[in-house]
Amino acid sequence: MSDSQTASVSSAAHNPALLHHFATEEQQRDSASLGMWIFLSTEVMFFGGLFCAYLIYRLKYFGDFAAASQTLDWKLGATNTAVLICSSLTVVLAVWAAQQAKRAVLLGSLVLTLILGFAFLGIKSIEYAEKFEKHHVPGPTFQFDQKVPGHPDQQASPGHAQIYFALYFVMTGLHALHMIIGIGIFVWLLVTAWKGRLTPEYNTPMEIGGLYWHFVDIVWIYLFPLLYLIDLHK
Amino acid sequence: MVTATAQPVERENYLNKHYGVGSWLLTTDHKRIALLYLASITFFFFIGGFFALLIRLELLTPAGDLVQADTYNKLFTMHGMVMVFFFLIPSIPAVLGNFLVPMMIGAKDLAFPRINLLSWYLYVIGGVMMLHCMLTGGVDTGWTFYAPFSTAYTNTKIVEAGLAIFVAGFSSILTGLNFVVTIHRMRAPGMTWSRLPLFIWAHYATSIIQILGTPVVAITIVLVAAERTLHLGIFDPKLGGDPLLFQHLFWFYSHPAVYIMILPSMGVVSEVIACFSRKRIFGYSFVALSSIAIAVFGFLVWAHHMFVAGISVYAALIFSLLSYSVAVPSAVKVFNWTATLYKGSIHYEAPMLYAFGFLGLFTIGGLTGLFLAALGINVHVTDTYFVVAHFHYIMVGGALMGYLGGMHFWWPKISGKLYPEGWARLAALIVFIGFNLTFFPQFILGYLGMPRRYYDYSHMPEFQVLNVLSTAGATILGVGYLLPMIYFLWSMRYGKPAPDNPWNAAGLEWQTASPPTTFNFEQEPVVTWEAYNYEEIDSVEKPEVHVVG
Numbered sequence: 195m196s197d198s199q200t201a202s203v204s205s206a207a208h209n210p211a212l213l214h215h216f217a218t219e220e221q222q223r224d225s226a227s228l229g230m231w232i233f234l235s236t237e238v239m240f241f242g243g244l245f246c247a248y249l250i251y252r253l254k255y256f257g258d259f260a261a262a263s264q265t266l267d268w269k270l271g272a273t274n275t276a277v278l279i280c281s282s283l284t285v286v287l288a289v290w291a292a293q294q295a296k297r298a299v300l301l302g303s304l305v306l307t308l309i310l311g312f313a314f315l316g317i318k319s320i321e322y323a324e325k326f327e328k329h330h331v332p333g334p335t336f337q338f339d340q341k342v343p344g345h346p347d348q349q350a351s352p353g354h355a356q357i358y359f360a361l362y363f364v365m366t367g368l369h370a371l372h373m374i375i376g377i378g379i380f381v382w383l384l385v386t387a388w389k390g391r392l393t394p395e396y397n398t399p400m401e402i403g404g405l406y407w408h409f410v411d412i413v414w415i416y417l418f419p420l421l422y423l424i425d426l427h428k
Numbered sequence: 429m430v431t432a433t434a435q436p437v438e439r440e441n442y443l444n445k446h447y448g449v450g451s452w453l454l455t456t457d458h459k460r461i462a463l464l465y466l467a468s469i470t471f472f473f474f475i476g477g478f479f480a481l482l483i484r485l486e487l488l489t490p491a492g493d494l495v496q497a498d499t500y501n502k503l504f505t506m507h508g509m510v511m512v513f514f515f516l517i518p519s520i521p522a523v524l525g526n527f528l529v530p531m532m533i534g535a536k537d538l539a540f541p542r543i544n545l546l547s548w549y550l551y552v553i554g555g556v557m558m559l560h561c562m563l564t565g566g567v568d569t570g571w572t573f574y575a576p577f578s579t580a581y582t583n584t585k586i587v588e589a590g591l592a593i594f595v596a597g598f599s600s601i602l603t604g605l606n607f608v609v610t611i612h613r614m615r616a617p618g619m620t621w622s623r624l625p626l627f628i629w630a631h632y633a634t635s636i637i638q639i640l641g642t643p644v645v646a647i648t649i650v651l652v653a654a655e656r657t658l659h660l661g662i663f664d665p666k667l668g669g670d671p672l673l674f675q676h677l678f679w680f681y682s683h684p685a686v687y688i689m690i691l692p693s694m695g696v697v698s699e700v701i702a703c704f705s706r707k708r709i710f711g712y713s714f715v716a717l718s719s720i721a722i723a724v725f726g727f728l729v730w731a732h733h734m735f736v737a738g739i740s741v742y743a744a745l746i747f748s749l750l751s752y753s754v755a756v757p758s759a760v761k762v763f764n765w766t767a768t769l770y771k772g773s774i775h776y777e778a779p780m781l782y783a784f785g786f787l788g789l790f791t792i793g794g795l796t797g798l799f800l801a802a803l804g805i806n807v808h809v810t811d812t813y814f815v816v817a818h819f820h821y822i823m824v825g826g827a828l829m830g831y832l833g834g835m836h837f838w839w840p841k842i843s844g845k846l847y848p849e850g851w852a853r854l855a856a857l858i859v860f861i862g863f864n865l866t867f868f869p870q871f872i873l874g875y876l877g878m879p880r881r882y883y884d885y886s887h888m889p890e891f892q893v894l895n896v897l898s899t900a901g902a903t904i905l906g907v908g909y910l911l912p913m914i915y916f917l918w919s920m921r922y923g924k925p926a927p928d929n930p931w932n933a934a935g936l937e938w939q940t941a942s943p944p945t946t947f948n949f950e951q952e953p954v955v956t957w958e959a960y961n962y963e964e965i966d967s968v969e970k971p972e973v974h975v976v977g
Contacts, residue, residue: 213541214947215536215537215541216614217952221613221614225614228608228609228613229539229540229543229606232605232609232639233605235639235640236601236605236639236640236642236643237643239640239641239643240644240647241647242643242644243643243651244647247651247673247677250670251668251669255668332659332660332661333659333660334659351668353666353667353668354667354668356661356667357660357661357668357669360658360662364650364651364654364660368650
């Protein structure tokens with residue numbers, strides 16, 4: 195590190211994005227990227243507590259969780275999974291385009307990413323609305339009247355189902371909140387790119403914004419099978 | 429050993445470069461942010477201390493005469509919440525760490541100065557929420573806010589207190605994130621990992637806990653707030669939820685949180701003991717890596733808070749064993765510090781007195797921790813004053829002694845003024861005596877069976893003598909804490925100007941001006957020596973300063 199630091203001090207004066215306390219652009223970029231990775235590790239722990247709670251109750255109340263899970267529409271969930279995977283592709287394209295100075299591709303990919311992000315939230319809100327209609331939202335009005343899958347004579351416990359839906363709403367709700375924040379970041383990136391401030395020399399915001407977006411996608415990749423696909427083969 | 433060579437007062441430094449409220453509230457200078465933190469945590473320390481005073485006054489007599497049960501429950505709850513989340517956790521990292529981490533590694537600032545300022549604002553927002561919560565009714569669940577009492581039964585302000593802690597938690601995460609990136613990416617040329625001061629190693633380990641632990645308690649608080657407002661059922665046994673899950677999630681952070689408090693203190697003690705023994709720290713790499721080991725082991729012991737809560741005996745057995753394992757790296761530190769003292773040329777300046785105090789109190793606190801890790805004794809003393817005494821020996825005797833020692837050690841650097849040494853030594857002595865008088869009787873009380881969190885012990889009047897001793901000690905301790913605040917403030921105006929290196933100490937922070945300029949160093953330092961090269965420093969008149977030409 196020390197060699198590169200002293201070597202490229204002279205180039206520092208050229209880049210207005212280089213902050214005063216960094217010696218080189220490379221040091222600044224590495225710091226930003228490491229900072230985002232560490233932030234994502236806190237996010238892993240943040241969601242980790244929820245995944246842990248989910249797994250405990252799913253093992254404890256498997257039949258009830260399967261019954262509750264099967265009221266979800268897996269087709270909508272799968273569509274949303276596809277939407278997010280496509281958005282990860284457009285994010286990768288945007289990062290590449292910023293590095294290669296391909297302005298049209300960069301702007302196009304960012305717009306596509308935003309469209310896909312909104313599509314995800316739109317589908318999610320359709321799903322949420324359905325939960326309200328069916329009284330599957332935890333709270334005083336909660337109702338649940340389903341059989342345990344594979345046991346036609348066994349009524350699923352409404353209490354346990356409510357825990358499932360509580361976890362469903364907290365986990366997908368937090369995920370959706372991260373999506374909304376991600377959309378905010380990408381709107382800002384779009385403005386920054388429009389003004390021509392993302393260049394092959396300086397595209398750190400695009401890179402770490404992309405890291406964040408991929409992380410939020412990955413969370414969904416875990417949420418989808420855990421919440422939608424319990425015991426479906428019966 | 430103070431060699432006062434008067435400095436011209438007018439020299440430009442980080443304190444006098446800019447003036448006005450705006451220059452402080454919008455600063456991104458890590459040193460100024462450290463001072464913002466210093467003022468805020470001192471404020472909360474005295475609020476927490478005020479609650480402690482009321483608790484001790486109530487316990488002066490066996491009957492509940494000063495306050496009634498509800499008020500008493502709120503007093504110990506608010507004392508715990510304020511002291512843990514708004515004083516101890518930010519104390520050394522956010523004040524001394526903020527000030528010193530960049531300077532010790534030869535950087536101009538932390539990697540993310542604006543995030544650093546954001547973390548202070550988050551702390552202040554959390555603090556204001558906590559104050560509002562306290563003024564409008566407070567919380568009575570104990571600082572642990574156990575479900576289902578917190579989620580279904582109590583009528584106090586759980587959600588608001590929880591949100592305050594949630595916000596303050598993000599401040600803590602951002603501080604840790606900033607430190608880790610700074611330590612990885614901002615070291616000066618030649619400042620290799622094996623040359624880092626142990627203060628840096630301690631803060632690196634602390635940051636790991638802040639980064640990995642705090643989010644878990646944050647999501648737990650979200651769940652408590654959601655459970656309380658929306659009745660989700662996650663912690664409600666009526667619906668099949670498990671209150672034990674709350675305890676697991678809570679202690680997964682809140683046990684390691686103890687190491688957030690004690691590790692930075694250990695970093696301070698390593699610096700102080702090396703300096704005032706005029707020796708390289710014995711077993712440098714062991715002391716450095718034991719910090720990491722404490723951070724790692726610290727994540728594997730949380731269920732020892734739950735031995736009587738109904739976890740399986742096999743789980744209890746394993747957690748008991750794992751809890752013992754934390755003692756190994758802790759003992760490595762204590763033995764290495766002791767070995768550093770051996771044949772050292774020891775100076776009894778005030779910071780060193782605090783370091784000595786730390787050694788004794790941390791050892792008692794740590795050893796009684798082993799008592800508590802043992803299943804049999806744990807069942808006997810769970811929820812008694814034995815536990816209260818144990819964790820105060822760690823969190824006050826350990827963490828706070830380190831904090832005060834560090835404040836004295838680096839005060840000349842921070843303020844550019846010398847504090848009055850005689851008063852400081854007296855205060856160190858008062859704190860040590862007051863502390864032991866407050867908390868040692870509580871070990872005996874707990875062992876005899878006095879439960880914690882009781883405001884009235886009139887059915888056990890024989891406990892009064894020990895309680896009176898404890899209250900008397902707390903009064904002395906309070907004086908011991910007021911003194912440094914008074915003479916630090918006094919020294920800012922009337923203190924003698926501090927030389928750049930009043931202790932003739934090793935470390936980059938001493939090779940720049942007191943107080944430092946805004947960018948810390950005139951030129952980027954290049955490190956060519958090992959940490960704690962006291963033999964070298966003392967063999968030549970002046971340490972050689974290498975700078976880039």
